[in-house]
Amino acid sequence: MNGRILINKNNLINNLSEIKKLSPKSKVMSMIKSNAYGHGMLEVANLLSKSDAFAVATIEEAKYLRDNNIAKEIVCLQGFSNSDEYIYCSKNNIRPVIHDMYQMNIIENTNLSKKIKLWIKIDTGMNRLGFHNSIFKKVFDRCKDNKNIEQPLGIMTHLACADEDEDNFSDKQISLLENIVSDINVELSIFNSAGIIKYSKKFENSQHWIRPGLILYGINPLSSCDEINVKPVMNLLAPIISIKKCKKGDFVGYGQTYKIKNDTNVAAVGIGYGDGFPRRLSNIGKVFSKGNIFNIIGRVSMDIIMIDIHDKDIKIGSDVELWGENISIKDVSCSIDAIPYELMCSLGNRLSKEYI
Numbered sequence: 001m002n003g004r005i006l007i008n009k010n011n012l013i014n015n016l017s018e019i020k021k022l023s024p025k026s027k028v029m030s031m032i033k034s035n036a037y038g039h040g041m042l043e044v045a046n047l048l049s050k051s052d053a054f055a056v057a058t059i060e061e062a063k064y065l066r067d068n069n070i071a072k073e074i075v076c077l078q079g080f081s082n083s084d085e086y087i088y089c090s091k092n093n094i095r096p097v098i099h100d101m102y103q104m105n106i107i108e109n110t111n112l113s114k115k116i117k118l119w120i121k122i123d124t125g126m127n128r129l130g131f132h133n134s135i136f137k138k139v140f141d142r143c144k145d146n147k148n149i150e151q152p153l154g155i156m157t158h159l160a161c162a163d164e165d166e167d168n169f170s171d172k173q174i175s176l177l178e179n180i181v182s183d184i185n186v187e188l189s190i191f192n193s194a195g196i197i198k199y200s201k202k203f204e205n206s207q208h209w210i211r212p213g214l215i216l217y218g219i220n221p222l223s224s225c226d227e228i229n230v231k232p233v234m235n236l237l238a239p240i241i242s243i244k245k246c247k248k249g250d251f252v253g254y255g256q257t258y259k260i261k262n263d264t265n266v267a268a269v270g271i272g273y274g275d276g277f278p279r280r281l282s283n284i285g286k287v288f289s290k291g292n293i294f295n296i297i298g299r300v301s302m303d304i305i306m307i308d309i310h311d312k313d314i315k316i317g318s319d320v321e322l323w324g325e326n327i328s329i330k331d332v333s334c335s336i337d338a339i340p341y342e343l344m345c346s347l348g349n350r351l352s353k354e355y356i
């Protein structure tokens with residue numbers, strides 16, 4: 001018996017509608033990279049058909065969508081790395097992001113039979129991807145003069161600290177970008193989930209694109225915020241595969257890291273780090289079953305975790321929830337100094353997915 005991921009289709013679709021309410025005039029580029037944050041890229045693409053575009057990180061991800069008949073515009077955040085990929089983008093309605101001079105050279109040394117739409121990424125201070133603002137004008141002019149490139153160009157940046165409790169950097173990044181684009185006609189895209197909640201009303205118009213990821217999947221990146229009503233999409237479940245009685249003083253699991261305090265029933269649950277369930281949750285994590293919260297005791301092993309179910313009436317074959325509607329993935333990730341993105345993206349192929 002395997003663990004499984006239940007995806008709540010209605011919650012996903014409703015989350016997109018809620019996000020649109022925050023910035024009704026903006027276009028939405030739904031982030032479905034990394035297998036849609038572990039939710040299944042194709043299924044999510046089909047469910048989020050009301051998006052204006054999808055965004056993925058790599059050309060391989062974009063190809064996977066096209067090869068599986070997803071027709072909507074796809075933004076490729078890392079862009080192309082050679083002229084074949086550049087040509088592939090132009091032929092297949094993939095809108096690459098350019099962020100480095102070597103891509104400008106590919107553009108100028110490749111003939112296209114069809115015009116291409118581009119995003120130019122500016123680094124406004126995150127120092128990850130993007131052209132430094134001191135060379136932006138050159139890049140912009142070269143793209144503007146290139147007959148293969150459709151106008152208007154898109155200008156994109158990424159906020160480094162939008163989801164931090166104390167964020168005194170986003171305003172600087174936003175003003176820098178505002179200055180750069182003040183006298184040019186471009187499409188603009190700045191905001192990830194946290195940015196959308198905090199700032200997107202500021203730029204609302206049809207040339208503005210928001211880039212929701214985490215909130216699409218029902219997780220609010222901000223610690224306090226009631227402006228958005230999104231619901232969790234992913235429920236991670238696993239079956240009880242064995243129940244045994246343990247006595248006070250018995251040890252549980254590898255390394256004997258947990259000692260039973262009072263006689264109790266211990267259940268084995270069929271999920272482990274082989275499924276991407278973090279080993280760091282050993283002796284820390286909790287699960288939900290039929291209105292009860294049970295502690296994970298002992299070490300998480302490859303295929304099994306152990307939980308203390310006391311004298312509760314739990315049956316072999318029944319499911320426990322590791323995270324989802326009853327156990328918040330944010331709380332789980334906080335307890336081990338991780339982030340929800342990391343937990344969702346790490347889930348393995350042994351887990352089946354059901355869309356309900």
Ligand SMILES: Cc1ncc(COP(=O)(O)O)c(C=O)c1O
Nearest residue numbers: 031158192193211212213214215
């Ligand atoms: C460039 C870019 N934009 C938008 C997002 C979406 O971020 P979030 O999931 O926080 O909404 C990401 C996520 O990693 C990103 O890399």
